[in-house]
Amino acid sequence: MIRLGIIGCGRISDLHAHAYLDHPEATIVAVADPDAANLATRGAAWGVPESGRYQDYRDLLARSDVDAVEILVPHHLHAPITLDAMDAGKHVSLQKPMALSMDEAALMVRAGHERGVTFKVFENFVFYPPVVRAKELVENGEIGDLLSIRIKSNPGWSPTAWDVPAAASAWRIDESKCGGGPLVFDDGHHKFAIAWYFLGLADRVHAFIGSSMDGVLDCPSIVSWHHPDGQVGSLEVAYSPDLRLHTAQYAQDDRVEITGTRGVIWVTRGHGRMLDVPPVILYRDGETRGFSDMPTGWESSFLNSGRHFVDALRDGTSPSLTGEEGAEVLAFALAAQESAKTGTAAAPRVAGRDGDAAAAGRGRGLPREAGLG
Template sequence: MTIKVGLIGCGGITAPHIKGYLRIPEQAKVTAVSDVVTENAEKRAAEVGGAEIFSDYNEMLAKADIDAVDICLPHHLHKDAIVAAARAKKHILCEKPLCLTVAEAEEVQKAVSENGVTLMCAHNQLTMPPVARVKQLIQEGTFGKVYEIRTTDSFYHTFDPNSIGWRGNRAMIGGGELIDTGYHPTYLLLYLASSEPVEVTAMLSKHRLEFMDGEDSAQVLVRFADGAVGNIVTSWAYEPTSTTEKFSLVAEKGYAYSNGKELCYKVRGGEEQKISYEGVDTFSEEIKDFVTCLQEGRRPVNTEAEGINVLKVILGAYKSVEEKRTVTLADLV
């Protein structure tokens, strides 16, 4: 069965999503697009070889011949689009973050559950081959009990007041860099930890992008239910050192680390192993996994449940900074 997809939002992030659908024409086809900017919608419709165009996604949900939607909107618009799509009985792929508050997350969870649809969080970095391999090694018990995990995503961003757009507005982005790029190392941390996050302590910084409402850099410590500790490092302010890893972990029986292209790991008493991988288009892999999940009736790796945990870590980090204390995530409202 070919999955018919409607795009909600046709801005810049839509481009790698479309590339993903075009790579699997036998599995999926974008048949409708919606955007308040007509030119954006027309551009995306042309890129997919023709699609029905709507200015209002609610009209698209009511009239278009689609099985699923792909939400590529600014952060503050995610919740309403997810809820509307769920009520229209459409499956959902939503760009990160899932939404912006615990109350919004509860609405999302309720809508998805009541309407029996599949929601997948667009966490593209989980499709990197070193991530999949180290997750397998962790699950097989290769490293024993995991003690500490570190994930990073930092780069020198060329944003200025004229180019940052809605990301410079705290109400629209939901904070600053942490809830945007910082979302990637957060979901990666939780994926590798395989345990519920329970406490968060954070420090936020505005090193360089002074015009932003929110932070341009963040460091977050996370305590997990099994005692493991996670460390998230993320920034738009600087170029990281050449030795900065994408992720690393230390554990009872050994360690592992990766730059995103290679995986190095060692079990105590043995030699360090190094595996190199071919590069993959993580967005295309994400799209293919979403479509395949729908075709096979399989649960996505990261649903709204995982998305809510990721959001709570970030909201806990913001609360930690505001109140200058360690925040218990179960207390977030």
Template sequence: MMNKLKVGVIGCGSIAKYRHLPEYAQNQQTEIAAVCDIVKERVDAFAEQYGAKAYTSYEELLADPAIDAVSVCTPNYLHAPVSIAALQAGKHVLCEKPMATSKEEAEAMVAAAEASGKKLMIAHNQRFVPSHQKARQLIESGKLGKIYSFRTAFGHGGPEGWSVDGAESWFFKKEQAFIGAMGDLGVHKTDLLRFILGEEFVEVGAFVETSAKKSADVDDTAVCVLKSESGIIGTLAASWSYVSKEDNSTIIYAENGIVRLEDDPVNSVIIQYKSGEVVKYELGGIQTNEAGGQTNTQVIDRFVQSIVENAEPAVSGTEGMKSLQVVLAALESQATKTIVKI
């Protein structure tokens, strides 16, 4: 039996509380050795709960040679600096999305991972959802024929119900978040679409607005039109203005049928073939922030597996960067009122 990987979690907000910490605790190959947060009471409570050492300075945590790997669960503007410092300190890094606030930052993270020889994985959990895996297989198999179009949405009532700081959350503050719903939710979908379609996006047009959250200085409602390298076109909506129910659905329109993902409460995949045949798969739901949405996202397990097996992480830094670039292009499109080429 190998020694357990000693992990540290930097940033003890909701994503750490509901995803990273419980999933490390469930993983047989890891031990939560350290937790870090600038709020002392918060970090002390998690340290006690998980039998870990508490830090209020991430630099001090990274100076501990016993720590093998860290999760970076800080506000967005700290993702790159903390991840780079961790890689330089010889730690493997799992970084929350969006991985960075610019292409330059993302490139610096990828370079730091290469220089250190350590793993860098970005926590894009949508790839691991069973319905999404199924859709990728369907498209790869060629059974659907040519893919023409898609529409995808990720929206809910906003982070105030989820974030540990409620309405005062960093999610609403541009200097900490850099980007709003597009970074919180939209980047999940740019990553998912790249994964499902197996193609890169080459052009983006977008309207990125703040319409629902009056006090926010970041976007809360965005609609983008995306075009892939083979000419597949579709829409992506990311919003904190879907007040009564979360929407996390994707629909693919193809030559031989239509595939509906997470669009039905029971059947996570529904394929409506041109022939009239309808095939339904009940594959278990997608993770939600709503009560009872505590399913394992597989992100931690895949990260740990990449370290233990010395394999390429399931979502590498380069993959994370490509998904971020689509979002950055959407912001540029909004600012310039032009279609932006990637």
């Protein structure tokens, strides 16, 4: 049985917790959050007794019966809390993006190896069943050799969207705490991770990052990139305030188009849904096929990612994303921020690569949703 502690009990923790509550070989034994209301609400919902609820995360780390921790705190706290957890001998699953800088990322990766603990950067979109299915189709040669990937991020509104607390929104628009804007840097991690999942790390990134809603949102924006083998990609972010979406969480629609030498694959949803079409569509040889035999709720990606972490700990295998892999995606995201500020292309920089930050992620065979616990 893997005994977990969750550090940070904000809105997103509800999705993380279910992976452990539903896993036959995991249990949540302790939670920590400085907000007493969050602590009481999540502790009760997850069956954690009052003796296992802490306002200071250090008290949770002092427990000998905690094997691993899930860290779900504002970005500027990722590095110090992760390092404390590793010093306490705990395995770590850290919410994306892993850090505000590559120096912080390198510190955590090194500490994980030195302490002999497992370090996972929690990224759920590479475990989202429609994205995983698209990867299977690519690996089976359905569209030939990959040429490009195009990703669209389109927030709007929904009467069924989450009610996000004001405090949670406030730190996400404070660059000193978030590291960048809420759409291109924070949520953009998902999109850069998808591009990494299919093509590895880019070697050149160029970005225009706009501003709207009095500077609150970093859009409309467009990020384009080039890969070492010649493939290209792009991320377009546009906020449509009057666009009604179907969702149970964030009011946002995500779409991916992957083009190969023989065909095209579309993933038609992500956080929410706009199009009433199959979640995965394949065009090849003049014919169109749709695939609907998979879960499509955004929560399924959290369930699969969390289960994978437990299974990695149980089996002694590497998690996805490892700290090194998370650093590659962070380098991708930071290159976009750098390019937008300088107006020129930027190269993702990963420590220890001797200037070649690009090739290691290419063709990652990350786990499929089947068999993850």
